[in-house]
Amino acid sequence: MNKKVLRPYFPLFALPTFIAFIIGFIVPFGLGIYLSFCKFTTVNDAKWVGFQNFKDMFKDPEFIHALWYTALFAAVSVVTINIFGFAIAMLLTKGIRGTNLFRTVFFMPNLIGGIVLGYIWQLIINGVLAKFGYTLTYSEWYGFWGMVILMNWQQIGYVMIIYIAGIQNVPGELLEAARIDGATNGQVLRKVILPMVMPSITICTFITLTNSFKLYDQNLALTNGLPSNRSELLALNIYNTFYGRTGYEGIGQAKAVVFFLIVGVIAVTQLILTHRKEVQQ
Amino acid sequence: MSRIHTPDTIQKGEALPPEIEALVKASRKRKGDTSSARKTPYAFLWTIFLSLISVIYIIPILLVVLNSFKKKIWISKAPFSLPSAETFVGMENYSKGIEKIGFISAFGNSVVITVGSVAAIILCTSMCGWYITRVNSFLTKCLYYLCVFSMIVPFQMVMFTLAKTSDRLKLGNPIGIIVVYLGFGAGLAVFMFCGFAKSIPIEIEEAAMIDGCNPVQTYFQVVMPILKPTCISVAILEAMWIWNDYLLPSLVLDKTKYKTIPIAIQYLKGGYGSVDMGAMMAMLVLAIVPIIIFYLICQKYIIEGVVSGAVKG
Numbered sequence: 001m002n003k004k005v006l007r008p009y010f011p012l013f014a015l016p017t018f019i020a021f022i023i024g025f026i027v028p029f030g031l032g033i034y035l036s037f038c039k040f041t042t043v044n045d046a047k048w049v050g051f052q053n054f055k056d057m058f059k060d061p062e063f064i065h066a067l068w069y070t071a072l073f074a075a076v077s078v079v080t081i082n083i084f085g086f087a088i089a090m091l092l093t094k095g096i097r098g099t100n101l102f103r104t105v106f107f108m109p110n111l112i113g114g115i116v117l118g119y120i121w122q123l124i125i126n127g128v129l130a131k132f133g134y135t136l137t138y139s140e141w142y143g144f145w146g147m148v149i150l151m152n153w154q155q156i157g158y159v160m161i162i163y164i165a166g167i168q169n170v171p172g173e174l175l176e177a178a179r180i181d182g183a184t185n186g187q188v189l190r191k192v193i194l195p196m197v198m199p200s201i202t203i204c205t206f207i208t209l210t211n212s213f214k215l216y217d218q219n220l221a222l223t224n225g226l227p228s229n230r231s232e233l234l235a236l237n238i239y240n241t242f243y244g245r246t247g248y249e250g251i252g253q254a255k256a257v258v259f260f261l262i263v264g265v266i267a268v269t270q271l272i273l274t275h276r277k278e279v280q281q
Numbered sequence: 282m283s284r285i286h287t288p289d290t291i292q293k294g295e296a297l298p299p300e301i302e303a304l305v306k307a308s309r310k311r312k313g314d315t316s317s318a319r320k321t322p323y324a325f326l327w328t329i330f331l332s333l334i335s336v337i338y339i340i341p342i343l344l345v346v347l348n349s350f351k352k353k354i355w356i357s358k359a360p361f362s363l364p365s366a367e368t369f370v371g372m373e374n375y376s377k378g379i380e381k382i383g384f385i386s387a388f389g390n391s392v393v394i395t396v397g398s399v400a401a402i403i404l405c406t407s408m409c410g411w412y413i414t415r416v417n418s419f420l421t422k423c424l425y426y427l428c429v430f431s432m433i434v435p436f437q438m439v440m441f442t443l444a445k446t447s448d449r450l451k452l453g454n455p456i457g458i459i460v461v462y463l464g465f466g467a468g469l470a471v472f473m474f475c476g477f478a479k480s481i482p483i484e485i486e487e488a489a490m491i492d493g494c495n496p497v498q499t500y501f502q503v504v505m506p507i508l509k510p511t512c513i514s515v516a517i518l519e520a521m522w523i524w525n526d527y528l529l530p531s532l533v534l535d536k537t538k539y540k541t542i543p544i545a546i547q548y549l550k551g552g553y554g555s556v557d558m559g560a561m562m563a564m565l566v567l568a569i570v571p572i573i574i575f576y577l578i579c580q581k582y583i584i585e586g587v588v589s590g591a592v593k594g
Contacts, residue, residue: 006415006496013412013500017405017467018424024464025431027446028439035442043445088334096327104580105335111576111583113525115543116568119561120341123348127360153341161584162591207591214435217527221547238437239528253441260438267433 036253041246053254062229063255066237073144073233074212077151081208082201085156089163090189103164107157118221121150125222136223143223143231150218155211159204166200167193199274206270213263234259342569349374349566353559370559375567378549378560384567387545393455394541395524398462399516402470405463407512410474411504415483425475431468436528439465444532453535461533462523469590470515477511478504517579517586524572542568 006013031043036053040046057063088106092099109117125136125146136142170193178192194201216235219225225232225240232240238259241252347364348356355368362368379385413421447453447461481504489499505512527543534541540548546568549561576583 003416005490006412007418009412009496010416012497013408014421014424017409017463017471020405020460020464021424021428021431021467022464023446023450023452024443024461024467025434025439026427028442029431029434031442031446032439043442088331091327091331094324094327096324096331098328098331102331102335104577105338107584108573108576109338109341110587111521111525111572112569113527113543113572115525115527115546116565119546119565120345123356123360123558123562124341124344126357130357130360153338158587158591161588165588203591214437216437217525217543220527221550235435235437239440242441249441256435256438256440260434263435264433 032253032256035250036257038253039250041249049250053250054258057251057254057258060241060251062232063237063241065230066232066234069140069144069230069232070213070234073147073215074209076148077155077212078205078208080148081152081155081159082204084152085159085204086163086201088156089160089167090193092160093164093167103157103160106160109154110158112154114215114217115221117150117154118218121146121153122222125149137226137231140227140230143226146222147215147218147231147233150222151208151212151215154218155208159208162200162204162207163197166197170196202270202273206266209266210263213266234262345562345565345569349559349562351559351562353557356558356562374559374563377557378563379567381557381560382545382548382564383540384542384545384564387540387542388567390455390539391524391541394458394462394530395520397456397459398466398523399520401459401463402466402519403512403516406467406470406515407474407505407508408500409467410471411478411500411508413471414475414478415486425471428468428471431465432472436465440528440532443529447533453533453539455534455539458530458533461529462519465529466519466522470519473511473515473590474508477508481507511589513582514586514589517583518590521583521587 035043035046037048037050038046039049039052088102092103112120122136125142129135129138129142134142136146174192174196175188178188183191214235215233216239219231219233219236223231225236229237229240234255238252238255241248241255344360348360350364350370351368351374352370353374355362359368409424413425443461443465447457450457452458452460485503485507486499489503494502525543526541527547530541531544531547534544536544546561546564549564550556
């Protein structure tokens with residue numbers, strides 16, 4: 001379509017999205033950045049305080065705890081999800097009987113919402129721990145491993161699908177050639193398949209990483225931060241700062257900005273890495 | 282590109298003329314192997330192994346279904362036992378739960394919000410994405426990069442201010458929240474539509490224009506049909522997100538009047554610790570069943586949509 005003919009149609013084609021985007025993103029984002037430098041309880045009574053919120057934020061021991069607790073949780077989940085997901089993808093690309101059925105089953109939990117998932121696993125984990133006289137909220141580490149198990153159950157199917165697509169793209173001739181040269185199964189995996197599916201590995205690592213960092217619903221439903229906010233991930237900590245205590249809204253917004261910067265750095269790193277890979281190929 | 286077909290280079294599922302198909306089969310038979318049996322000598326052991334894992338995978342859902350038929354005190358006492366004559370309560374949990382949280386209206390709200398938002402997103406952002414790619418002016422470029430940027434912003438960043446903004450604009454109802462979803466969900470959708478619209482040959486649109494179509498006709502009769510696969514992918518991704526979303530609607534909607542399914546389930550928990558586990562289990566089942574039915578019907582599209590979203594996003 002000719003540029004000049006199309007251009008006057010802006011109000012019809014782009015304006016609805018543009019207006020909604022301003023309401024749903026641009027205004028809240030801009031306001032959010034501004035308010036992180038203010039002290040306020042509602043938007044109207046904001047008073048500029050400079051970097052005070054950012055200084056106060058790091059004096060909050062719960063926030064520091066949430067930071068490394070989230071980082072540890074993300075690290076453990078990323079490793080376990082990707083290893084299991086990749087292993088299952090390898091098995092499901094061997095042409096085993098029932099492959100389609102298995103794929104259907106493994107992917108299913110991915111579609112269930114976080115709140116529902118949280119309560120499902122609360123039932124199960126509490127049921128198991130009850131045999132030993134504990135509950136999920138006894139210690140932060142029960143909640144930690146509970147969330148790791150939950151995330152594995154939910155996300156293995158997702159990364160599995162991406163890995164299957166990656167593994168199926170490895171040319172058969174390459175595998176054949178490696179076998180003819182006398183490579184063992186382990187060597188084929190390490191020297192041929194893994195390098196070939198590297199783009200999928202990058203994608204899956206970063207998807208699971210951001211998902212773990214942004215985890216909120218599952219955390220809320222499974223432990224709700226108990227015992228005494230020790231099992232709080234970052235997102236829940238931010239929410240509780242906003243809505244749990246009055247007078248801390250500014251600090252909550254400052255935490256949200258830091259949270260955004262962390263997630264942003266992860267996303268930009270992914271972009272650079274995948275881009276570099278594309279150039280090489 | 283021409284390619285020599287030998288039995289080994291032909292992949293499973295590749296469309297071939299029937300005579301070649303027959304040859305391939307014959308050749309594989311002659312060698313006494315199928316591709317699967319050759320690659321994995323213990324195929325049946327792996328099948329058994331994967332079946333076991335599948336069972337473990339399904340057990341959590343089965344447990345919830347089982348417990349939804351038990352009396353509530355037995356759910357926390359003996360969550361792993363089958364319902365017996367003593368513990369079985371029939372549909373009582375369901376009727377109580379439905380009444381307690383207003384499940385029917387929550388389900389209605391979820392459907393209205395999800396269908397409305399997805400329809401709005403598909404229509405508006407596909408038009409916008411195509412417009413951005415074709416006009417390619419400074420303004421549209423800005424819009425495009427803002428959309429890409431919005432994809433990496435976590436919801437907590439805009440949570441408080443978005444709730445205030447939508448409150449100010451009176452968007453706290455199932456229709457108003459569609460605007461919020463269109464705005465916050467536009468990033469991914471515009472990005473995906475732009476990516477695909479770039480690959481549409483401009484000659485097709487020029488031909489339509491020479492035949493006398495104005496841009497609106499060109500869009501709806503020529504471009505949108507070509508964009509259909511992307512529309513399906515975007516629809517699946519956004520629908521999965523919106524249907525399961527808890528935090529955004531819980532902050533934006535007027536919760537005394539409108540609840541979605543996740544909000545209703547979280548509402549069961551209440552503020553005071555004691556939860557009616559029976560009603561909880563029943564509501565979890567009711568929340569999962571529609572998703573699983575939808576998944577089993579549209580499995581192919583869902584998996585494709587998820588993969589395309591992951592690779593591009």
